[in-house]
Amino acid sequence: MxxxxxCLKIFRKNWSSIGVFLVIFVSLSCIFAFSYSQSSLSKGFTQERAKVALISKEKTPLTEGFRMALAKNADFVTLPDQTEKMQDALFFRKVTYILVIPKGFTKDALNDGTMKMEKRVVPGSAENAYIDSIVRQYWHLATVYAAHEPNLSETQIADHVKRDLSTSTPVVMHDQHAASADSNFITGYFNFVAYGLTIVMIVGIAAVFIVLNRQDINRRIICSPIHSISVNLQIFLAIIIFALFCWTGFSGLGIFLNLKNQITAPIGYYLLNSVVFTLCLSSISYLIGNLVSNRQALSAIANVIGLGSAFLSGAFVPQELMNQTVLKIASFTPTYWYVTANNRIAGLGAGNWAETKSILNDMAIVLAFAVAFLILSLVIGKRRRMYA
Incomplete structure (x- = not known):
């Protein structure tokens, strides 16, 4: 043979560069997986509390009620009523929101007056938007009660507004793929593997074809008594061995790091999905090897394909946060279906076994990509041999 x-000799010759890629991307996969699991530990909404300075030049039942309403979502900071002090406090972020209630504001507001509160804020502060909402809501309710119930005193209006604002609606957040922190780690790891494995496979396999497609070597192969089918089979066997080596390097570390959590994370599905994806990458690398003859351009092409498909498909950013148009474009890449299958597998850790069929469908699509790329590679390879 x-x-x-x-082919094996070429792989061994390029072992130093391939090994560097392998170590770098395995390390990056671990770092990404740890950060992914930590960011996914708590799924929910927590309201940020703004640092507010409320300076009221009058003391009425409504202004006191307004202060109590703000206290639910703000931390009060005491500031003197001096412009320079206020500006300094905003600049050094001691406060993000300053509100000054002028004397006579309450009576003016209840009578549809034009008097305004003085507001100073830190630009672009997200928590200030919620404070603005509370301010508008409180005084709007107060003016509504004053307009429709003119016999109510300020104390009664303040009590009614307090009662209305105390009403809350419970919110329950459902995650599409409920998963534990352990499952989040292994999901993040195998998702990031899509990037590293793509680059390592393309660089390693395409390098073989750059040598085999050299005119002198290609002609010697054509003139030899070895049948073209045997040539392709020998190349396929070498590629499979190299792919198995790369897959073992990436997946083996993932299994080792997740050794204590094998029960909570269905590791077998992750491994099967990664095997299917590795086969698809072998076909893609075979195709690129038949198209590229410049070794210097190979790394650039591998990075473009690896980074591009990873970014579009949700290997770095969760698919739930990505634009639907981007995801539709990404669905034309096998990486998208690989990542989608991993996300579904994460849900299996929570006992949702109904998704097994969808996971297998995603793997079947990746296999279809592999077959399509392989057929295209054989056609292009045959044409190259004809015109060698």
């Missing part, structure tokens, strides 16, 4: 031995 001379072609097979030649």
């Amino acid at each position: 001379p072609i097979f031995k030649l």
Whole structure:
């Protein structure tokens, strides 16, 4: 099997560069997985409390009620009523929101007056938007009660507004793929593997074809008594061995790091999904090897394909946060279906076994990509041999 031995010899010759890629991307996968699991530990909404300075030049039942309403979502900071002090406090972020209630504001507001409160804020502060909402809501309710119930005193209006604002609606957040922190780690790891494995496979396999497609070597292979089918089979066997080596390097570390959590995370599905994806990458690398003859351009092409597909498909950013148009474009890449299957597998850790069929469908689509790329590679390879 001379072609097979030649391919292995090329792999060994390029081992130093491939090994560097392998170590770098395995390390990056671990770092990404740890950060992914930590960011996914708590799924929910927590209201940020703004640092507010409320300076009221009058003391009425409504202004006191307004202060109590703000206290639910703000931390009060005491400031003197001096412009320079206020500006300094905003600049050094001691406060993000300053509100000054002028004397006579309550009576003016209840009578549809034009008097305004003085507001100073830190630009772009997200928590200030919620404070603005509370301010508008409180005084709007107060003016509504004053307009429709003119016999109510300020104390009664303040009590009614307090009662209305105390009403709350419970919110329950449902995650599409409920998963534990352990499952989040292994999901993040295998999702990021899509990036590293793509680059390592393309660089390693395409390098073989750059050598085999050299005119002198290609002509020697054509003139040899070895049948073209045997040549392709020997190349396929060498590629499978190399792919198995790369897959073992990436997946083996993932299994080791998640050794204590094998029960909570269905590791077998992750491994099967990664095997299918590795086969698809072998076909893609085979195709690129038949198209590229410049070794210097190979790394650039591998990075473009690896980074591009990873960003579009949700390997770095959760698919739930991505634009639907981007995801539709990404669905034309096998990486998208690989990541989608991983996200579904994460839900299996919570006992949702009904998604098994969808996971297998995603894997079948990746296999279909592999077959399509392989057929295209064989056609292009045959044309290259004809015109060698």
